[in-house]
Amino acid sequence: MTEYENAIEIKGVTKYYDGFTLDNISFDVPKGCIMGFIGQNGAGKTTTIRSLLRITDINSGEIRLLGLDHIKDETAIKKRIAVVFDELPFHDVFNARDMARIFEGMYPEWDNAAYMQYIERFQLPVKKKIGQFSKGMKMKLQIACALSHNAELLVMDEATTGLDPVVRDEILHIFMEYLQNGERSILMSSHITSDLEKIADMVTFIDKGKILLTGYKDEIIEQHGIIKCNKEKLQEIDSGDIVSIRTNNFGAEVMVNDRENASYKYRDCVIDPASLDDIMLYYVHRDMKEWS
Amino acid sequence: MKLYTSLIYRELKLTRKRFFLMLLMFLLLSLMMMTPLILVFISKPAEGEESPLEMIPLFVGIVALTGGFLAGTNNGLQKADISTGWKRYSFVLPPTAKQQALSDLLIKLCYILFFGLLSAAFELVYTAAADYNKFGNKLYIYMLNIYLGAVCAVMLVDIAYSYILMFAKDKNQLKVIGVIAFLGAGVILKVFGLFADVKNEMPADSDSLISETAFNRLEAVLLSGKTTLCIFAAFALICALFFLAMWRSHERREP
Numbered sequence: 173m174t175e176y177e178n179a180i181e182i183k184g185v186t187k188y189y190d191g192f193t194l195d196n197i198s199f200d201v202p203k204g205c206i207m208g209f210i211g212q213n214g215a216g217k218t219t220t221i222r223s224l225l226r227i228t229d230i231n232s233g234e235i236r237l238l239g240l241d242h243i244k245d246e247t248a249i250k251k252r253i254a255v256v257f258d259e260l261p262f263h264d265v266f267n268a269r270d271m272a273r274i275f276e277g278m279y280p281e282w283d284n285a286a287y288m289q290y291i292e293r294f295q296l297p298v299k300k301k302i303g304q305f306s307k308g309m310k311m312k313l314q315i316a317c318a319l320s321h322n323a324e325l326l327v328m329d330e331a332t333t334g335l336d337p338v339v340r341d342e343i344l345h346i347f348m349e350y351l352q353n354g355e356r357s358i359l360m361s362s363h364i365t366s367d368l369e370k371i372a373d374m375v376t377f378i379d380k381g382k383i384l385l386t387g388y389k390d391e392i393i394e395q396h397g398i399i400k401c402n403k404e405k406l407q408e409i410d411s412g413d414i415v416s417i418r419t420n421n422f423g424a425e426v427m428v429n430d431r432e433n434a435s436y437k438y439r440d441c442v443i444d445p446a447s448l449d450d451i452m453l454y455y456v457h458r459d460m461k462e463w464s
Numbered sequence: 465m466k467l468y469t470s471l472i473y474r475e476l477k478l479t480r481k482r483f484f485l486m487l488l489m490f491l492l493l494s495l496m497m498m499t500p501l502i503l504v505f506i507s508k509p510a511e512g513e514e515s516p517l518e519m520i521p522l523f524v525g526i527v528a529l530t531g532g533f534l535a536g537t538n539n540g541l542q543k544a545d546i547s548t549g550w551k552r553y554s555f556v557l558p559p560t561a562k563q564q565a566l567s568d569l570l571i572k573l574c575y576i577l578f579f580g581l582l583s584a585a586f587e588l589v590y591t592a593a594a595d596y597n598k599f600g601n602k603l604y605i606y607m608l609n610i611y612l613g614a615v616c617a618v619m620l621v622d623i624a625y626s627y628i629l630m631f632a633k634d635k636n637q638l639k640v641i642g643v644i645a646f647l648g649a650g651v652i653l654k655v656f657g658l659f660a661d662v663k664n665e666m667p668a669d670s671d672s673l674i675s676e677t678a679f680n681r682l683e684a685v686l687l688s689g690k691t692t693l694c695i696f697a698a699f700a701l702i703c704a705l706f707f708l709a710m711w712r713s714h715e716r717r718e719p
Contacts, residue, residue: 227555228718247560255556261549263478270477277470278558 176239179203179325179357180224185233187223192381194219196233199376199386204354206347208368208389209361210452211378217361220378221329225255238324251280254318258330260310264303268296271317279321290316294342308339315343319350326350328360332367340364344371365448375448377455384455389448396446397431398454399438400424409438416457419464427454467559471567479539483575486534490579493530494586497523501590520590521603525686528583528607532614535579538622539571542629542713546638554714561714568710569703576615583611606686612695619702623709630713 180201187194194216201207211217222228224235226242235242237249262271268291276282291298294312302310311331318326326347332340344367350356362368368375369389376386385392399409402423413434415427427446428434435443446454457463476483500519545551554564587607628645632638685691 222718225556226717227552247558250556250558253556255553257549257553259549261553263544263548263550265478274470274474277466277468277473280558 181236183234187230195381197383205373206358208372208375215378216381253325254323256328256331268298281322287320326358397443399426399441416454417462524587528611529614531579531583532611535576536615536618564714565710569707602687
């Protein structure tokens with residue numbers, strides 16, 4: 173088994189589609205980390221995930237998973253990773269037991285006892301056909317399958333989307349448990365930034381095929397702030413400090429990308445902390461500068 | 465080995481309904497073909513009247529043809545895998561494209577062996593019950609030639625179909641490809657139809673569908689051991705082609 177520092181290394185990856193380009197993106201997911209991958213619909217999250225899993229081929233760049241080349245060492249990598257998609261890709265005629273029979277031959281480290289424990293914990297019926305499962309049950313089954321072969325890297329594409337808060341919370345709790353030995357890593361793309369705020373160590377923000385931000389979540393949140401001011405005061409703020417401005421009837425809310433510096437420069441303004449949601453929203457509108 | 469057990473288990477479990485339907489159809493047809501034997505037992509044909517037993521080679525041929533068609537036909541798995549998203553998911557699973565293709569081929573061969581044995585069993589029943597031994601082993605060669613010939617023809621269609629399906633990545637593209645394949649088949653049939661018309665214009669020797677000379681020639685071909693060898697060679701080649709098509713299909717990434 174290879175020693176590695178980063179569970180995922182993406183360097184200068186470009187993928188051309190008709191009408192969309194994943195443009196020279198680079199980021200790393202250190203071993204033992206949960207990386208939240210955020211961005212609006214069509215930003216390139218799924219394309220990035222499909223590229224790193226080699227569901228689609230890239231035009232240029234380099235991808236390494238668990239220290240191995242994603243093309244040359246594909247088979248070795250696939251034994252050590254797990255993937256959860258937004259939709260269950262299993263046939264409706266199977267039941268939970270059938271899935272165990274299918275996966276136990278595919279994964280050398282498949283652990284039937286662990287799988288049955290997850291099935292029990294999620295209160296999933298063993299003999300009921302998957303076609304009769306609810307969306308939440310389907311997602312839980314997919315997660316149970318993903319966590320039962322001792323995967324070192326878990327990649328999830330919108331896995332919690334469409335689930336109710338109770339199920340989401342339960343699943344997030346399981347991910348935290350899964351990471352406890354420090355040897356495992358998670359890349360989790362989601363629209364639901366509140367989930368990522370709860371569990372992610374790092375965040376990568378993608379928009380229009382470009383990586384805008386990547387780093388430790390707490391640092392990113394600490395760096396950004398929202399200045400609430402009137403329109404006269406707005407003129408005094410340096411354009412270089414501004415990500416974008418949200419105007420309303422009472423004045424403006426300005427996102428700054430260096431909160432500490434802004435708190436010295438604009439002492440008479442109130443600077444609120446920004447959430448991941450806010451950061452995403454203001455960055456998406458960065459080209460317009462002013463929006464409402 | 466465990467890997468192939470998993471792959472084969474999945475495929476067999478998914479195709480078992482289709483398999484039972486095919487088996488039912490085959491059994492019904494084969495039992496129907498036994499009617500002449502029963503008729504002979506109920507009422508013996510009058511002197512000078514043609515015995516229904518004379519039809520047995522034709523029935524053996526029909527059973528072998530049906531068995532070959534069912535064994536070689538596409539099992540619908542690729543289409544189902546694309547619809548459910550398993551095809552995309554399979555790219556992130558450990559089995560390689562080659563291993564998946566080999567499992568596809570193994571299952572196809574299992575079907576071929578199963579329906580082949582079943583066809584042979586029915587042939588045995590027909591000949592034993594009718595004491596129809598005048599052809600000796602030739603009737604088996606005849607059956608084998610028809611059976612494998614049908615398997616080869618249907619597998620060729622399956623390879624073409626699987627190759628086309630390879631370009632679909634979801635349900636919508638499947639629909640588009642289905643329409644294109646349907647129109648393509650229509651065009652091909654039309655082209656062949658034109659040739660058939662030309663042939664039909666030729667004067668017929670008799671009222672029968674096929675002239676006696678042509679029938680004799682066909683009979684000689686079907687009863688020949690050389691034909692069996694040729695068909696076996698073609699079958700081996702088609703199996704290799706099937707494996708390559710499946711390999712390519714599992715290997716191909718989404719654009």
